[in-house]
Amino acid sequence: MTRENWTSSIGFILASAGSAIGLGNIWKFPYMAGENGGGTFVLVYVLCVIFIGLPVMCSEMLIGRHTRRNIINAMGKIERLSANQNVRFVMSALSAGMAVAFATMHAWLPVVLALAGVYLFAKKGFAILGWVCTIVALAILSYYAVIGGWIVEYIRLSLTGTLVPEAVEGVAAEAVAKTSQTAFDAYIADPWRVLVGFVIFMAVTGWMLLGGIRAGIERMSKILMPLLFILLLVVIVRSVTLPGAYEGIEFLLKPTMDAFTPQVVLMALGQVFFSLSLGMAITVTYGSYLHKEHNILKAAGWVGVLDTCAALMAGLAIFPAVFAVGLAPSAGPGLIFGALPAVFDSMWLGPVWATCFFFMLFIAAVTSSVALLECGATVFIERLRRGHKRGSRRTAVLIGFVLCTVMGLLAVFSTADWSHMPWLGKAIEASMGDLAKGNWLDTLDNFASNWMLPFTALCTALLVGWGWTPRRAGRELLAQGEDWRIAPAIWGFLLRWVSPIGILLVFLYVAGFLDPILKKL
Numbered sequence: 060m061t062r063e064n065w066t067s068s069i070g071f072i073l074a075s076a077g078s079a080i081g082l083g084n085i086w087k088f089p090y091m092a093g094e095n096g097g098g099t100f101v102l103v104y105v106l107c108v109i110f111i112g113l114p115v116m117c118s119e120m121l122i123g124r125h126t127r128r129n130i131i132n133a134m135g136k137i138e139r140l141s142a143n144q145n146v147r148f149v150m151s152a153l154s155a156g157m158a159v160a161f162a163t164m165h166a167w168l169p170v171v172l173a174l175a176g177v178y179l180f181a182k183k184g185f186a187i188l189g190w191v192c193t194i195v196a197l198a199i200l201s202y203y204a205v206i207g208g209w210i211v212e213y214i215r216l217s218l219t220g221t222l223v224p225e226a227v228e229g230v231a232a233e234a235v236a237k238t239s240q241t242a243f244d245a246y247i248a249d250p251w252r253v254l255v256g257f258v259i260f261m262a263v264t265g266w267m268l269l270g271g272i273r274a275g276i277e278r279m280s281k282i283l284m285p286l287l288f289i290l291l292l293v294v295i296v297r298s299v300t301l302p303g304a305y306e307g308i309e310f311l312l313k314p315t316m317d318a319f320t321p322q323v324v325l326m327a328l329g330q331v332f333f334s335l336s337l338g339m340a341i342t343v344t345y346g347s348y349l350h351k352e353h354n355i356l357k358a359a360g361w362v363g364v365l366d367t368c369a370a371l372m373a374g375l376a377i378f379p380a381v382f383a384v385g386l387a388p389s390a391g392p393g394l395i396f397g398a399l400p401a402v403f404d405s406m407w408l409g410p411v412w413a414t415c416f417f418f419m420l421f422i423a424a425v426t427s428s429v430a431l432l433e434c435g436a437t438v439f440i441e442r443l444r445r446g447h448k449r450g451s452r453r454t455a456v457l458i459g460f461v462l463c464t465v466m467g468l469l470a471v472f473s474t475a476d477w478s479h480m481p482w483l484g485k486a487i488e489a490s491m492g493d494l495a496k497g498n499w500l501d502t503l504d505n506f507a508s509n510w511m512l513p514f515t516a517l518c519t520a521l522l523v524g525w526g527w528t529p530r531r532a533g534r535e536l537l538a539q540g541e542d543w544r545i546a547p548a549i550w551g552f553l554l555r556w557v558s559p560i561g562i563l564l565v566f567l568y569v570a571g572f573l574d575p576i577l578k579k580l
């Protein structure tokens with residue numbers, strides 16, 4: 060292999076890791092682990108990455124590289140290549156199954172969506188899957204940007220030295236953590252303050268896509284991402300040396316049988332797709348930049364390892380501190396905003412570290428949000444064609460931007476609770492049934508990440524595994540000229556059997572359909 064290929068392979072891995080590593084790792088992973096039994100969640104998560112996430116990631120990269128189109132045309136093209144034209148009816152059947160599962164949870168809006176899916180899959184086939192991926196990506200961006208906005212606010216707080224309110228400076232870490240948590244709760248309860256950060260974050264995302272400084276940011280993120288890892292290490296060192304930290308390490312790394320519930324498994328599965336950027340058209344798009352000389356297995360493996368390391372490191376940075384300062388690990392989305400200020404406060408040059416940390420987190424979040432908006436935009440560009448003219452990039456980005464901003468407002472105004480929009484709160488509780496959480500951000504996140512992502516991933520696995528088939532697709536898995544049969548064979552097996560059955564079992568488990576069997580065991 061020539062030197063050049065090697066370098067560009069690394070470039071691809073770093074770019075994909077840049078899209079994968081984001082708020083999902085540092086903000087979401089720790090609080091999900093905290094809410095779902097710590098070590099048990101982590102163990103299930105890692106197993107899901109290996110047996111379900113990675114095979115699906117390889118498939119998405121393959122689809123992208125083979126078709127080199129936007130997601131909707133790509134899915135359609137792979138379907139036409141399929142040996143088996145009936146996969147689309149399997150899709151309809153799955154959609155019907157989802158409708159039943161949602162009905163048991165009284166989630167009527169999702170039931171309607173799933174029923175529409177039954178019809179659309181049968182009629183239009185896999186292009187619909189492309190649309191679903193795009194819509195899910197935009198929906199996720201709408202609240203991702205709200206969290207991005209929180210980070211903007213925390214950069215401001217650390218820059219002005221007010222991350223930790225003056226009154227408590229120099230007192231015990233416990234008190235600092237309590238005040239930071241209260242300050243965070245007060246912050247998200249004030250929608251106008253949240254709005255500022257959200258708008259700034261969305262504006263930076265849109266501007267980056269339009270202004271063409273994308274390349275610059277990507278180059279910058281190649282330096283900043285490794286720095287983020289180093290900074291995480293620094294925080295870990297401080298966090299594990301706090302008195303009482305050991306309990307946190309144990310919580311994160313020691314699985315217990317009692318914590319093992321259907322909910323934990325579903326959450327871990329959803330988190331795998333969210334964190335690896337799967338099921339949202341992104342990895343397909345990135346895959347289309349891959350050359351034939353690249354080895355997809357290796358690339359996917361590296362992205363998986365880097366992403367999982369980032370998540371575990373974030374856990375190691377947060378939990379020892381959470382336990383040391385007496386916060387509840389199940390504090391939810393505000394976990395890092397309560398715990399981290401206390402860690403920084405106990406460090407020499409705390410405000411400087413804090414500013415750097417939140418800034419890097421901002422960069423990591425922006426590289427991800429740009430990717431999310433981009434996939435919507437690419438679809439709109441190709442679909443806004445008039446005659447032979449392609450739609451303009453500007454209009455496409457604008458449409459995506461406006462859609463996400465309007466949807467994001469819902470999350471902004473309901474992050475604390477529904478008190479700013481009580482009528483909407485009632486409507487959502489009625490239409491989302493058991494999927495509804497106390498606010499729109501958590502409700503949408505629950506629906507999009509824990510239900511839609513595993514569903515789109517399951518469809519992708521079936522399309523590639525049973526339609527295109529590993530025998531034909533697998534030839535492209537390795538770099539040209541490489542002959543290493545066993546790996547594609549293992550991938551094919553995982554993709555055909557292990558990933559789809561795994562995802563299906565989790566769905567059945569959560570909907571309670573496995574209870575009678577489990578009781579007998």
Ligand code: PHE
Binds near residue numbers: 082427
């Ligand atoms: N994987 C990203 C994260 O962990 C989120 C994301 C999903 C980014 C999809 C881009 C596309 O934060």
